[in-house]
Every structure is written in C-alpha cells, then in structure tokens.
Amino acid sequence: MKFVAVIRQVPDGESRLRIQGDRVDLSGATLILDQMDEYGVEEALRLKEKHGGEAIVVGFGPERTEEAIRTALAMGMDRGIHVVYEGYADPVTVAEALAPILKEESPTLILTGGQQADWDSQALGGALAEALGVPVVAWTTALELEGETAKAKHDLDEGAEWVRVRLPAVFTTQQGLNEPRYPTLPGIMKAKKKEIRKVAFQGGARVEILEESIQEKARLGKILDGKDPAAAAEELVRLLHEEAKVI
Amino acid sequence: MPIDFSLTEEQRQLQALARRFAKEVILPVAQEYDEKEEVPWPVIEKLHEVGLLNAIIPEEYGGMGLRMLDEVIVGEELAYACMGIYTIPMASDLGITPVLLAGTEEQKRRFLKPLTEKPALAAFALSEPGNGSDAAALKTRAVRQGDYYILNGTKMWISNGGEAEWVVVFATLNPELRHKGVVALVVEKGTPGFSAVKIHGKMGQRASGTYELVFEDVRVPVANRLGEEGEGFKIAMNTLNKTRIPVAAGSVGVARRALDEAKKYAKEREAFGQPIANFQAIQFKLADMLIGIETARMYTYYAAWLADQGLPHAHASAIAKAYASEIAFEAANQAIQIHGGYGYVREFPVEKLLRDVKLNQIYEGTNEIQRLIIARHILAE
Amino acid sequence: MILVVLDHDGNKLRKVSLEALTRARKLAEAFGEGVAGVLLAEGQAPVEEARGYVETLYVAELGPYTAERWAAGILEAAKAGAKAIVAPSSRQSRTYVGRVAYALRAGLLEDTLESWAEGSEVYATRYAYLNRVTQKVKSAPPVVLTVKPNTTPLAEPLGQAGQVVALSIPPVPTVEVLERVQEEKKGVSLTEANVVVTGGRGMGGPEAFKQVEELAALLGGAVGATRAVVDAGWRPYSEQVGQTGKTVQPSLYIALGVSGAVQHLAGMNKSKYIVAVNKDPEAPIFKHADYGVVGDVHQVLPALIQAVKRLKD
Numbered sequence: 001m002k003f004v005a006v007i008r009q010v011p012d013g014e015s016r017l018r019i020q021g022d023r024v025d026l027s028g029a030t031l032i033l034d035q036m037d038e039y040g041v042e043e044a045l046r047l048k049e050k051h052g053g054e055a056i057v058v059g060f061g062p063e064r065t066e067e068a069i070r071t072a073l074a075m076g077m078d079r080g081i082h083v084v085y086e087g088y089a090d091p092v093t094v095a096e097a098l099a100p101i102l103k104e105e106s107p108t109l110i111l112t113g114g115q116q117a118d119w120d121s122q123a124l125g126g127a128l129a130e131a132l133g134v135p136v137v138a139w140t141t142a143l144e145l146e147g148e149t150a151k152a153k154h155d156l157d158e159g160a161e162w163v164r165v166r167l168p169a170v171f172t173t174q175q176g177l178n179e180p181r182y183p184t185l186p187g188i189m190k191a192k193k194k195e196i197r198k199v200a201f202q203g204g205a206r207v208e209i210l211e212e213s214i215q216e217k218a219r220l221g222k223i224l225d226g227k228d229p230a231a232a233a234e235e236l237v238r239l240l241h242e243e244a245k246v247i
Numbered sequence: 248m249p250i251d252f253s254l255t256e257e258q259r260q261l262q263a264l265a266r267r268f269a270k271e272v273i274l275p276v277a278q279e280y281d282e283k284e285e286v287p288w289p290v291i292e293k294l295h296e297v298g299l300l301n302a303i304i305p306e307e308y309g310g311m312g313l314r315m316l317d318e319v320i321v322g323e324e325l326a327y328a329c330m331g332i333y334t335i336p337m338a339s340d341l342g343i344t345p346v347l348l349a350g351t352e353e354q355k356r357r358f359l360k361p362l363t364e365k366p367a368l369a370a371f372a373l374s375e376p377g378n379g380s381d382a383a384a385l386k387t388r389a390v391r392q393g394d395y396y397i398l399n400g401t402k403m404w405i406s407n408g409g410e411a412e413w414v415v416v417f418a419t420l421n422p423e424l425r426h427k428g429v430v431a432l433v434v435e436k437g438t439p440g441f442s443a444v445k446i447h448g449k450m451g452q453r454a455s456g457t458y459e460l461v462f463e464d465v466r467v468p469v470a471n472r473l474g475e476e477g478e479g480f481k482i483a484m485n486t487l488n489k490t491r492i493p494v495a496a497g498s499v500g501v502a503r504r505a506l507d508e509a510k511k512y513a514k515e516r517e518a519f520g521q522p523i524a525n526f527q528a529i530q531f532k533l534a535d536m537l538i539g540i541e542t543a544r545m546y547t548y549y550a551a552w553l554a555d556q557g558l559p560h561a562h563a564s565a566i567a568k569a570y571a572s573e574i575a576f577e578a579a580n581q582a583i584q585i586h587g588g589y590g591y592v593r594e595f596p597v598e599k600l601l602r603d604v605k606l607n608q609i610y611e612g613t614n615e616i617q618r619l620i621i622a623r624h625i626l627a628e
Numbered sequence: 629m630i631l632v633v634l635d636h637d638g639n640k641l642r643k644v645s646l647e648a649l650t651r652a653r654k655l656a657e658a659f660g661e662g663v664a665g666v667l668l669a670e671g672q673a674p675v676e677e678a679r680g681y682v683e684t685l686y687v688a689e690l691g692p693y694t695a696e697r698w699a700a701g702i703l704e705a706a707k708a709g710a711k712a713i714v715a716p717s718s719r720q721s722r723t724y725v726g727r728v729a730y731a732l733r734a735g736l737l738e739d740t741l742e743s744w745a746e747g748s749e750v751y752a753t754r755y756a757y758l759n760r761v762t763q764k765v766k767s768a769p770p771v772v773l774t775v776k777p778n779t780t781p782l783a784e785p786l787g788q789a790g791q792v793v794a795l796s797i798p799p800v801p802t803v804e805v806l807e808r809v810q811e812e813k814k815g816v817s818l819t820e821a822n823v824v825v826t827g828g829r830g831m832g833g834p835e836a837f838k839q840v841e842e843l844a845a846l847l848g849g850a851v852g853a854t855r856a857v858v859d860a861g862w863r864p865y866s867e868q869v870g871q872t873g874k875t876v877q878p879s880l881y882i883a884l885g886v887s888g889a890v891q892h893l894a895g896m897n898k899s900k901y902i903v904a905v906n907k908d909p910e911a912p913i914f915k916h917a918d919y920g921v922v923g924d925v926h927q928v929l930p931a932l933i934q935a936v937k938r939l940k941d
Contacts, residue, residue: 013758013871013890024761032263036872067256074260090736090767092729117871120756121738122719126695126726135802136695138723141865151806156693157718158817159810159866163694163803172723175855175872176865182268185298185311188260206735211764212756219902219918226905226923233931236903237939239919244901246823246880247847247936515915595910 001053002105003044005077006098006112006128007037008061009068013117017214024212033068035180036113039173041072042180043111043143051145054078056105060094062086066196073191074183080196081105088119090207095127097201102132107168109150114139114172125172136170137163141177252545258320265324268297273328280332280454281599284447286410287332287454288366294336295366299325301359303340303347308355309363315489315551319496323544326500330603331452333500335368337493338406338455341611342369344486345415345431349474358433361412370411371490372402372460373483379404380616382417383426383480387462389418396432396472398440398465404610408458409443412436416462417479429479433471440465451602487612488561489554491568494611495547498571499540501604505575505582506536508597512586523585532581539574547571562624569617572607579604630656631706632665632682633715638672641681643820644716648775649681649783651743652714658745659711665790666705668698679792680785684708688795693720696802699727704795706732710770712750714743717774725772735767739776758871758894777819778877816850818867823849823880824896826869827857830885830906830925834862839929840884846936852876854892870895885925888913905929 011017015029033041041057048055057072057080059065069080083097102110110132115122122138129136139155151164152171183191222239226232240247254262272293280287294300299321304310313321318340326333339362346358346369361367378384387400398418408414413435421428434441440463445456474482510533513524523529550567553560579600583590590597608614632652635642649663656663665682667673669689679685686705690697702724706713713728715721717739729736737743740752741762750771756763818824825844827837837851844851853863855870869876871891881899886892888904888911896902897916904917905925914920921928 011757013894017757017760024757067259070256070260071263091726092733092736095726095730096733115871118757119738120754120758122722123726123729123736123738126699126723127730127736128726129695130699130727130730133801136723136727137803138695139719153809155719155865156808157720159808161808162806164806165803166801169803175859182297183260183264184296185261185264185302185313187298188257188264189311191260192257206733207737207765207767209763209765210751212761214761216760217897219916221914221920222918223909223914223920223922226907226921226928229923229927229931230934232921232923233928233935236919236921236932237935240880240901240903241939244880244918246901247939512910515910594908 002107004107005040005044010118040111074187091123095131099131129170265321269328277329284453308359315554322496323500326497331454334455339368341371370407370414387418402460426480431473431479491564495567495571498575502575502578505578509582536578543571565617565620569614631710644777646782647780692805695724729772734770737773821850826852828854828886829856
C-alpha cells in the first residue's frame with residue numbers, strides 16, 4: 001500500500017501581504033504547509049497506520065517548499081519527493097509535472113487539498129486525476145479503505161453523498177476529514193534523516209499572472225455603543241434602511 | 248570561526264512547533280488559568296505529547312536531548328503566550344539539571360526516564376522562608392542515619408513543588424560549614440513526612456504552582472544523594488548558572504508579546520483624528536521595546552551558545568537573565584501605558600504581562616544577585 | 629466555437645449560466661466564433677429554454693452526477709473545436725473543469741470576475757490569497773474559464789431556437805454513487821442569498837441560533853456559521869462561511885458574536901455591507917465592518933429583531 005499526499009507551501013492566512021511592483025511580495029510572510037493539504041497528509045498517515053505500507057509526500061514548488069515537505073515528514077510521512085519549480089504554475093501544468101512521478105510510484109490513492117490558500121484554486125485534484133486516468137472524489141469528509149475499493153463521503157454543491165470508487169483514485173481534502181497532528185519534536189528529529197528526492201520540472205505554465213493588487217474595500221467603520229441595546233439596534237436598523245439602503 | 252546568526256532548519260521547525268503550540272494550546276487558556284490560579288494539566292499533557300516537556304533529558308534516558316539554544320528558542324515562543332505556564336516546564340528543567348550535572352548513570356536512569364514516559368514534572372528546592380539570596384544560610388537539616396538521611400525543614404517558593412514526581416532538595420549537614428556543608432537530595436513524591444502547601448494570592452505567573460514544602464523526619468535513601476556530601480552548594484550554583492538562560496528567553500517572549508499588543512492597539516486607537524501610532528511619543532516607546540527585545544534575544548542566544556560549547560557562562564547567563572527581565576518589565580509597563588485605561592483592566596492582555604514578568608526579576612536569583620555575579624567576574628581579572 | 633456549460637436545476641437554467649453566456653458571447657465576438665451550449669443532466673433538463681440562448685445546444689442525460697461523467701460530456705461537446713469553454717463556478721464545476729482543462733491541456737482561469745479577449749489571448753481577473761488579492765491573468769487558447777456568480781449581466785435569449793444535438797457519451801471509469809445526503813434545506817441558499825446572518829462562537833450555544841434564524845427569516849436571508857461554530861457541532865457544515873466553507877457576497881452580511889479570523893473574512897469580505905455585533909471592542913471584525921455594535925449579542929440580537937419588525941410595519 002502506498003498513500004501519497006500532494007502538498008504545497010503557501011503563506012499563512014494571517015500573514016500580512018505586500019504588493020511589490022505589481023506582484024504579491026511574500027518576503028514578510030510566514031510560509032506553511034497549506035492547511036488544506038495538511039488534511040491529506042494526516043489522512044495518509046492514518047491510512048498507513050491502519051493498513052500498513054508507505055506514506056509519501058510529494059511537494060511542488062520553489063526551493064523553500066522543502067520546509068513544508070520536512071513538516072510533513074516530521075508529522076510522520078516516510079519519504080518525500082520535491083518537484084522543484086520557481087514561479088506560478090497553473091493546475092494543468094502542476095498535474096503534468098507530477099503525473100510521471102506519481103505513475104512511477106503507482107500509489108493506492110492520492111490526497112491533496114480541496115483549495116489552495118495562495119492561488120485559491122480548486123482544480124488540482126481534477127487535473128491530477130485526469131492526468132492519471134483515475135476518478136476524483138472532491139471535498140472528502142470521510143474515507144474508508146475496502147481492499148480494491150474505497151468508500152468515501154464528499155460534498156456536492158448542495159448536500160453530500162457517499163460513493164464507492166475503485167482504487168487508485170484522487171481524493172481532495174478539507175476540514176472535517178480529520179484533525180491533523182502536530183509535527184512533534186521526536187518527529188522533527190526523525191525527519192532529518194528521511195529522504196527527499198529532488199526532481200526538476202522543465203515545463204512552463206500555460207497561464208500567466210500579469211498583475212496582482214490588494215484592494216481592501218474601504219469600510220465605513222461606524223461603531224455604535226451597545227450599552228443600550230434597544231437604542232443601538234434602532235439606530236443600526238435606521239442606518240441600514242436609510243443610509244445603506246439594504247433593508 | 249565565522250559568526251552565523253541563522254537558525255538551522257531543525258531549529259526553525261522547532262520554533263514553528265513551539266509557536267504553533269503556544270498559539271493553539273496555551274493562548275486560548277492562559278487568561279483562565281491565571282484567573283483561577285490553577286495548574287493547567289491539559290497543557291502539560293499536550294506538551295508531553297508533542298515532545299516539548301523535559302526535552303533537555305538526553306536521548307540515552309529517553310529524552311529529546313535538546314541543547315540550551317534549542318531551549319531558548321522554545322522558551323521565547325511559549326512565554327509569548329504565557330510566562331506563568333512556561334515556568335512549569337522551565338522549573339521542571341531546573342529540577343532535572345542537578346541530576347544531569349551530578350547524578351550517577353544509575354540515578355540518571357532512575358530519575359529521568361520516568362519523566363519521559365508520561366507527563367510528569369520535577370522541581371528544585373533551594374530557597375527557604377528565611378533565606379533566598381543568602382542561599383548558603385539554608386537551614387533545612389539533613390542528618391545521616393545508616394542508609395538514610397533524615398530531612399527536616401521548610402522550603403519556600405518552590406515551583407512545581409506539589410506536582411513534581413521528585414524534588415531536588417538542598418539541605419545542610421552542618422550549618423557551621425555554610426556552603427561546604429550542603430548536600431543535594433532527591434526527595435520523591437509521597438515520601439512520608441514530605442508535604443506541599445500551595446501558595447495563593449500571587450501577583451502573577453498564577454498558572455504555575457508555587458509551594459511551601461515541609462519536611463518532617465523525611466527518610467531519604469543515600470542512593471538519592473547527588474554528588475558527595477558538601478558538594479550540594481556547588482551543584483546548586485552550577486545549575487542556576489545554566490537555568491537562568493531559559494528565564495531570559497521567557498522574558499524576551501513576554502517583551503515581544505508586549506510589543507505586538509502595543510503595536511496592534513496603537514494602530515487602531517485614534518486620538519486627535521489619527522491612530523496614536525502616528526505620534527512620536529508612542530513611536531519612541533515602541534522603538535525602545537524593540538531595542539530591548541533584539542538586544543536581549545541576541546545576548547541570550549550568546550549565553551546559550553556558551554553553555555552549549557561547554558565554555559564558562561556564569562556571568563553571561565547573569566547578564567542575560569537580569570537584562571532581559573528588566574527590558575521585559577519596561578516593555579510591559581509601556582504597553583500598558585500605550586493602552587491607557589484599557590491597559591489597566593483584565594479584559595486586555597497587557598496588565599498580565601507586567602504581573603507575570605515582574606517575577607523574572609526575582610526568581611532564579613534576584614537581579615541584585617545577578618549583578619554580584621557579574622561584578623565578581625569583572626573584579627576577578 | 630466558444631462552448632458554454634449550462635447549469636440548471638432540472639427545470640430552469642441557473643442565473644449564473646446566463647452570466648456565463650454573456651462572457652462566452654463576448655469572447656465569441658472578439659474571436660469571430662459561434663457560441664454553443666452543453667446541457668448535461670442527471671435526468672430532466674430545460675432543453676427548450678436553453679436552446680433559446682445558443683446556436684447549437686449539445687445535450688446528454690448522464691445519470692447521477694460525477695466529475696468524470698460531466699467532464700466526458702463537455703469534452704465530447706468540445707470535440708467540434710472549442711477555442712474556449714466557459715462554465716459557471718461552483719464546487720462541482722471547479723472540480724470537473726480541472727479534468728477538462730487537463731484533457732485539453734488548456735489554460736485554466738478559475739472563478740473569474742471579468743474576462744475578455746485581447747489579440748489572440750483570453751484575459752481575466754480573479755481573486756487569490758483567500759480573496760484578499762485581485763489578479764489579472766491571461767492564457768492563449770484553448771482556455772477553460774469558470775464564472776463567479778453575481779459578476780456579470782445576464783444574457784438575453786437570442787430570439788430563435790438553436791439546434792439541439794444529442795451527445796453520445798461512452799461510459800467512463802468513475803465513482804459509484806451510493807447515497808445522497810440531502811441536507812435539510814432551511815430557507816434561502818447561502819451563496820445566492822442577498823442577506824446573510826452569521827452566528828459565531830460568541831452566540832454561546834446552539835439554542836441561541838434560533839434568534840439568528842429568526843433575524844435571517846425576517847430579512848429574507850440565509851443563516852451562516854463560522855468554523856468554530858461548526859466544529860462545536862452547533863450548526864451544519866453547509867452553513868460554514870469561510871475559506872474552508874462557502875464564499876458569499878451578499879448585499880448585507882451580519883456577523884453576530886464573530887471575532888473576524890482571516891479565514892472567515894475570506895468567505896465574506898466582498899459583501900457590500902458588513903455589520904458586526906461583538907462585546908469585544910478589539911475584535912478584528914470591527915476593522916472590516918461598515919456598521920458595528922459593541923455590546924452583548926444576547927441583548928442586541930433580540931433588540932435588532934424587534935427593530936426590524938417595527939420597520940416592516
């Protein structure tokens with residue numbers, strides 16, 4: 001059994017973003033293993049703990065992505081593969097880069113986050129699945145292995161459904177699937193000795209980012225004192241009705 | 248050898264772990280445990296789970312073998328969230344250190360291994376109701392009787408004293424010998440005659456359990472003695488030379504928290520038509536805080552480096568401990584000032600910072616004692 | 629041709645499909661191409677309505693939705709030579725377009741706010757970094773782009789019915805749908821609501837949400853929840869607004885007892901007006917609010933309900 005988690009490194013959601021010459025400048029930001037992908041790493045670890053086999057982390061991105069791979073190794077993944085690529089790559093390009101490596105590893109299943117915290121992209125799961133010619137279960141909230149198949153619960157636009165899928169398959173992960181463990185101190189120390197194989201990707205992205213800007217919508221910031229709740233509520237409703245005209 | 252101020256990748260991961268732990272586990276409960284003056288066992292258990300508790304215990308005894316610089320990195324992060332809660336693992340390390348410095352192989356295995364197998368604490372008992380700074384004037388008496396020492400006396404202000412699996416107690420075999428008469432004994436929890444009374448009403452660091460320990464004809468096996476008779480005082484001093492450094496790290500954490508809270512408030516609070524962060528008076532205060540934080544941190548790293556290199560570090564650790572606690576106290580003080588009236592109420596986090604970090608100027612050797620150590624170093628040359 | 633994926637509820641096209649049509653027509657005009665639609669259905673589909681908007685309408689009844697079936701349907705329709713495929717943005721579509729884009733090795737422009745052609749390339753704007761950054765992107769054809777709802781004027785019918793072409797889709801390896809868990813539809817859909825009233829951890833418990841529901845109902849809106857509330861089990865995950873929940877853009881967003889964590893803000897910070905009620909004057913939400921009340925939500929909320937009732941009378 002081989003359980004692969006595909007991860008990326010993204011800025012921490014609470015990091016302050018800066019714009020430098022038309023592009024987002026990440027130099028002041030804290031970079032972390034994407035939380036959505038983290039659910040995938042945790043699931044791979046649980047599956048390995050339950051069924052045996054190997055749990056492999058595959059990271060895509062620039063050199064600094066290695067830190068995120070190490071974090072996954074510190075959580076308990078057995079080994080890592082780093083597909084190195086500087087700059088932006090659209091999901092189709094990322095899937096192209098990872099496909100040969102994943103085909104070579106021939107995993108039981110592949111996990112990756114449902115949405116990426118930097119590009120706000122939700123397509124990698126689908127693109128990877130298409131590249132490997134396997135089904136994708138997006139927004140998974142429960143997963144059970146059944147030998148050649150897996151049973152999973154996942155979200156639809158309205159509601160959720162249970163499906164059964166023949167393995168290998170791609171599952172995209174989200175909150176609710178599991179509670180990711182801490183990379184413990186013993187884990188951090190063991191991770192030092194774990195292998196990270198580096199692979200360079202020579203391809204190019206199909207989508208180009210031309211410009212990035214931060215436009216914080218200026219808010220009115222009218223704050224009322226709620227010590228007299230009735231009066232505050234009255235005033236608020238008046239403002240919403242007469243000024244904002246939304247009710 | 249070139250100077251390299253960067254952390255290794257492992258140290259960065261350690262820092263990220265400690266920072267995340269502080270934010271997710273300590274920060275949400277810090278105020279509650281401070282108000283209740285209760286020891287946060289759920290936090291201690293979680294610390295053990297992630298491998299951060301008693302981490303200085305070497306690998307051969309089942310520990311993580313963290314070095315002083317690693318401890319300092321962790322300490323700043325945990326103390327950022329709560330100095331009181333950080334004092335708990337810090338004081339446990341304070342109890343572990345004498346065993347590391349003076350224990351036999353057998354003692355190290357016997358005392359240290361259990362602290363790695365489950366969430367458990369150690370403690371260090373030197374101060375007494377009648378003497379703190381004048382450590383050599385201790386009165387707790389040990390009398391040899393065959394294979395035992397009979398221990399009588401009282402220790403005061405002992406962190407973890409009532410929670411610990413065992414406490415390193417410094418007692419005198421003969422008061423006339425002053426420091427040459429001191430012996431270090433490991434007293435295990437539950438030994439008949441040994442009781443702990445929790446001290447209530449502390450100004451700050453209220454999550455840390457501080458105890459008065461009473462010894463009434465407590466029989467301690469000779470096998471629990473660390474080092475030789477008469478070596479106790481040296482063991483205590485050598486311990487404190489090291490353990491001052493994490494205290495300094497904790498102070499840096501508190502100072503950094505004070506700055507972050509003050510910065511946040513200054514950017515949002517408006518007066519005279521603009522955020523108060525625009526005013527020089529506020530900016531100068533923030534700048535002074537950062538001056539203190541950066542210099543204290545760098546010097547604390549230096550003291551930790553000396554300790555890790557096996558180089559003399561007594562005066563360096565004294566400088567770090569005294570300086571960091573003083574800049575931190577001032578940072579907390581100014582953070583309250585920047586908050587104005589809001590800084591004076593419990594609802595805002597800054598008043599607690601001052602209450603907590605004041606103790607850093609007192610325990611593990613008052614800042615006055617630190618200055619004596621530094622002066623001694625100056626005048627020795 | 630420019631191919632538009634037309635989303636529907638079995639009986640009529642969804643509003644966002646008409647937005648997608650507007651975007652497709654714009655690209656078609658720039659490239660001198662025609663517009664074809666693809667209407668995929670589990671069972672019933674509004675064929676007569678849909679054919680009024682396109683020259684050619686490809687249809688296929690595929691049985692239960694799966695990403696593989698829908699991708700196969702679109703790819704079959706695209707065989708006629710699609711320069712660009714335009715689809716409404718939804719969780720489901722954002723998954724199957726990943727498949728489609730890979731199959732065509734296309735440039736994928738996700739959840740776009742605007743799109744247009746310049747020269748031979750397709751340009752678009754979209755949000756990134758948890759909805760905090762606006763990006764301008766471009767790609768050469770073939771392009772697959774998804775349309776964010778409520779960004780584009782609705783297309784008008786053409787005035788003549790397009791040709792209907794039935795697609796034959798070969799079976800594809802896919803998941804077996806075992807059981808659909810339809811969540812109890814409580815009122816207005818969150819992503820389409822004009823007013824959203826969200827309760828956060830400050831509500832204190834599930835019982836307090838009765839009043840949140842009452843206020844939402846009075847305003848004709850939907851109920852939202854923060855991650856903390858869903859984690860605590862007080863409200864279902866389908867109500868979660870935020871990075872790992874739904875992104876909403878109502879005219880009015882009322883946040884009750886919500887602290888304003890950035891992951892929550894990512895899901896609602898583009899709302900036209902944001903109102904916050906919180907007892908903590910330092911809560912980050914107030915920095916992002918147009919109107920705020922610093923007070924006890926348990927007292928302010930009932931007062932709000934009364935004030936709204938009075939306004940209606």
